[in-house]
Amino acid sequence: MNAPTRNPKLLKGDKHDWEVVIGMEIHAQVTSNAKLFSGASTEFGGEPNSHVSLVDAAMPGMLPVINKKCVEQAVKTGLGLNAKINKKSVFDRKNYFYPDLPQGYQISQFKHPVVGEGVVTVDMQDGSSFEVGIERLHLEQDAGKSLHDQHPSMSYVDLNRSGVALMEIVSKPDMRSSDEAKAYVTKLRTILRYLGTCDGDMEKGNLRADVNVSVRKPGDALGTRCEIKNVNSIRFIGQAIEYEARRQIDILEDGGKIDQETRLFDNAKGETRSMRSKEEAHDYRYFPDPDLLPLEFDDAFVEKLKADLPELPDEKKARFVKEFGLSPYDAGVLISERETAAFFEEVAKGRDPKAAANFTINEFFGRLNKENKTIEESPISAAQLGAIVDLIADGTISGKIAKDLFEIVWEEGGDPREVVEKRGMKQVTDTGAIEKVVDDIIAKNPDKVEQVKAKPTMLGWFVGQVIKASGGKANPQAVNDILKKKLGI
Amino acid sequence: MSVDAATVRRIAHLARIAVADNEIEHLRGEINNMLAFVEQLNEVNVDGVEPTASVEDMKLKMREDVVNDGDYAKRVLANAPASDDGFFQVPKVVE
Numbered sequence: 001m002n003a004p005t006r007n008p009k010l011l012k013g014d015k016h017d018w019e020v021v022i023g024m025e026i027h028a029q030v031t032s033n034a035k036l037f038s039g040a041s042t043e044f045g046g047e048p049n050s051h052v053s054l055v056d057a058a059m060p061g062m063l064p065v066i067n068k069k070c071v072e073q074a075v076k077t078g079l080g081l082n083a084k085i086n087k088k089s090v091f092d093r094k095n096y097f098y099p100d101l102p103q104g105y106q107i108s109q110f111k112h113p114v115v116g117e118g119v120v121t122v123d124m125q126d127g128s129s130f131e132v133g134i135e136r137l138h139l140e141q142d143a144g145k146s147l148h149d150q151h152p153s154m155s156y157v158d159l160n161r162s163g164v165a166l167m168e169i170v171s172k173p174d175m176r177s178s179d180e181a182k183a184y185v186t187k188l189r190t191i192l193r194y195l196g197t198c199d200g201d202m203e204k205g206n207l208r209a210d211v212n213v214s215v216r217k218p219g220d221a222l223g224t225r226c227e228i229k230n231v232n233s234i235r236f237i238g239q240a241i242e243y244e245a246r247r248q249i250d251i252l253e254d255g256g257k258i259d260q261e262t263r264l265f266d267n268a269k270g271e272t273r274s275m276r277s278k279e280e281a282h283d284y285r286y287f288p289d290p291d292l293l294p295l296e297f298d299d300a301f302v303e304k305l306k307a308d309l310p311e312l313p314d315e316k317k318a319r320f321v322k323e324f325g326l327s328p329y330d331a332g333v334l335i336s337e338r339e340t341a342a343f344f345e346e347v348a349k350g351r352d353p354k355a356a357a358n359f360t361i362n363e364f365f366g367r368l369n370k371e372n373k374t375i376e377e378s379p380i381s382a383a384q385l386g387a388i389v390d391l392i393a394d395g396t397i398s399g400k401i402a403k404d405l406f407e408i409v410w411e412e413g414g415d416p417r418e419v420v421e422k423r424g425m426k427q428v429t430d431t432g433a434i435e436k437v438v439d440d441i442i443a444k445n446p447d448k449v450e451q452v453k454a455k456p457t458m459l460g461w462f463v464g465q466v467i468k469a470s471g472g473k474a475n476p477q478a479v480n481d482i483l484k485k486k487l488g489i
Numbered sequence: 490m491s492v493d494a495a496t497v498r499r500i501a502h503l504a505r506i507a508v509a510d511n512e513i514e515h516l517r518g519e520i521n522n523m524l525a526f527v528e529q530l531n532e533v534n535v536d537g538v539e540p541t542a543s544v545e546d547m548k549l550k551m552r553e554d555v556v557n558d559g560d561y562a563k564r565v566l567a568n569a570p571a572s573d574d575g576f577f578q579v580p581k582v583v584e
Contacts, residue, residue, distance in 0.1 A: 033554045048575035049565050053558035057565045069554030090542075097505055099579040147576070148583045155583070156576035159565070174573030293549040294542050462578060 023173035028198040029206040036165035037064030048158040056163040058102035070165040083118025100144035113138035178241040184241040205367040224258040322366035324353035346382035387416040
């Protein structure tokens with residue numbers, strides 16, 4: 001496979017630098033009510049084996065019937081990944097034995113996936129971006145769940161997940177650092193959540209990654225890779241890559257060679273280790289599932305899904321930059337979730353978008369993060385936040401007081417305008433009142449008055465004193481003007 | 490195409506079927522006979538012919554996304570050799 005050296009973020013070695021090459025297979029649980037081939041529920045957390053039909057338990061004579069919604073979700077995702085949609089695809093059996101796989105095979109797609117090549121644009125923290133090629137997306141069944149800690153000599157098997165639809169999204173080896181890999185998963189997750197095709201809940205295992213890592217001397221052919229299975233958080237993906245790349249470099253620099261193998265990430269120890277039980281080379285003996293005809297649909301099916309696509313993250317970001325004049329970074333923060341973008345648009349409606357963006361990002365998101373709350377759990381509405389932005393814009397309150405006001409509305413609720421009125425938080429622009437305070441400060445500090453005449457930058461000290469004396473309510477511009485006049489500078 | 494004794498052992502292992510050493514040769518003969526029989530199909534020219542998925546003129550049937558099955562753990566577990574508290578029990582398998 002071709003994997004060009006790109007803007008390499010090299011790792012230091014004893015002899016020379018190393019380039020890390022990363023590709024990923026993401027398993028994303030399809031959002032649907034029923035399973036891929038049965039009418040059992042996909043709901044998380046039911047009683048053991050309650051969301052299981054006789055099809056999912058692989059009872060003799062049971063036949064799979066495909067869920068149309070799952071097909072639509074896969075096609076929608078393909079469209080969101082700018083990918084080729086295959087109007088004819090085939091389900092195959094991937095044969096292996098494991099207690100949580102009652103059929104003795106997984107129904108998957110091997111040679112003819114429903115979605116072909118696509119591309120995802122990934123944005124980095126520093127404002128740069130790069131592209132990750134998508135190799136394919138196919139539909140397959142999830143397996144059940146084994147529990148090993150319930151009994152000294154037995155494993156316990158729950159088939160509730162068995163047969164739930166997954167999309168396996170395979171990337172090309174287009175990432176060159178753990179940060180790029182994390183940014184790719186973050187972006188993919190955002191796209192899936194915008195599309196509503198996967199909820200991206202990594203804690204529940206609804207999005208998990210198999211990470212392929214290899215290292216090479218920059219410009220060399222690809223090195224031997226190891227696959228780290230089933231990593232279920234973005235942070236762990238980063239840690240697993242860092243550890244694995246270093247492990248491979250150490251082996252190679254000691255004159256050793258890398259064994260192509262499957263490894264597990266132990267998040268308690270922060271290291272990867274070999275899965276010995278799978279040392280035997282995989283031989284899945286794929287063949288077309290005789291219980292299922294090829295999956296076929298027409299252009300109209302695809303066009304209808306295309307017409308119903310929501311505005312996707314890239315489009316929304318571009319619009320925020322163009323329409324609202326926001327920086328790409330701010331726009332990127334605002335669009336990270338569909339809900340936050342919608343919230344911001346409501347705050348910005350009829351207001352200065354930049355002011356709205358600043359207050360939303362710095363105060364509101366800051367506070368949500370601090371309390372680990374989602375936007376749905378926010379005690380403050382877009383209308384309340386907008387009212388605070390209005391009060392700053394029309395000069396009723398200062399930016400500093402706005403923070404206090406935000407705090408009060410967050411804790412106690414209420415109409416921001418009324419709160420300002422009741423608590424006397426209005427900014428003082430009355431020059432008479434400010435002059436009195438200024439005179440007072442000047443009279444009390446004759447030494448500072450001497451200093452400021454020699455050194456005009458001292459003015460800041462006076463401004464600070466006056467605003468402090470006014471309880472933060474004096475308008476800073478008015479204070480500045482009056483001070484300059486009175487001090488004769 | 491024909492298989493050797495090692496391949497027979499491998500196929501048996503992959504299928505988790507216990508095959509005694511003295512059965513291998515007999516099975517090898519049977520498998521090779523079947524392969525030879527199927528191999529006659531190679532004589533037919535199928536250039537430009539789409540693989541046949543079904544002899545009936547049928548399309549894949551689809552279901553609506555409705556939950557209408559499940560919720561009968563007892564039935565699912567009825568034939569399990571061992572179960573406990575709603576779970577299947579199997580000999581311990583740990584990575």
